[in-house]
Amino acid sequence: MSQSNGGDLSNYYQQIEENGRLQTTEIAQQWSTAVLRALGTNLDGRTKKRLAKTLPDELAFDLKRKFWLLHFRDKNKPRDAFLKEVARMGGNTDAKFALFPTRAVFHELKGYAGKEVSDDVAESLPIEVGELWQKA
Numbered sequence: 001m002s003q004s005n006g007g008d009l010s011n012y013y014q015q016i017e018e019n020g021r022l023q024t025t026e027i028a029q030q031w032s033t034a035v036l037r038a039l040g041t042n043l044d045g046r047t048k049k050r051l052a053k054t055l056p057d058e059l060a061f062d063l064k065r066k067f068w069l070l071h072f073r074d075k076n077k078p079r080d081a082f083l084k085e086v087a088r089m090g091g092n093t094d095a096k097f098a099l100f101p102t103r104a105v106f107h108e109l110k111g112y113a114g115k116e117v118s119d120d121v122a123e124s125l126p127i128e129v130g131e132l133w134q135k136a
Contacts, residue, residue, distance in 0.1 A: 007056045012108050020101030031101035034090030036062035038082060039109075039125075042073060047117075047124040054113045079128035106136030 010025070017028040040048055040063045052060040074081075080095055087098040110118045110133075122130040 016104045020104035035105040038086045077126040
């Protein structure tokens with residue numbers, strides 16, 4: 001499923017809507033963007049580029065669009081802190097609910113990434129977030 005072009009993402013968003021327990025495709029798009037942005041700030045640069053190359057352009061843009069002039073990744077960030085970050089970026093405050101769309105987005109991204117890149121992503125993420133990625 002690896003591709004790096006535009007393409008129709010309606011199936012991608014539909015899967016996130018269903019598996020993420022969301023009400024509409026528009027809300028699924030909002031959560032997808034939030035998860036991708038949070039993911040992008042928690043990956044090392046090399047892994048983020050490798051993952052972005054496997055994604056359609058729209059998703060790769062969301063992954064890479066958060067730029068930090070000086071950013072130190074927290075390799076010990078707890079899963080709940082990551083989910084709070086996703087919830088804030090998604091315009092929500094419920095980190096417990098954020099688990100569902102985050103899992104759904106991770107699952108879909110892993111389909112694009114393939115095993116090798118997916119393993120690199122899990123290794124690059126903070127330990128608890130990497131476990132969430134692997135279980136998705």
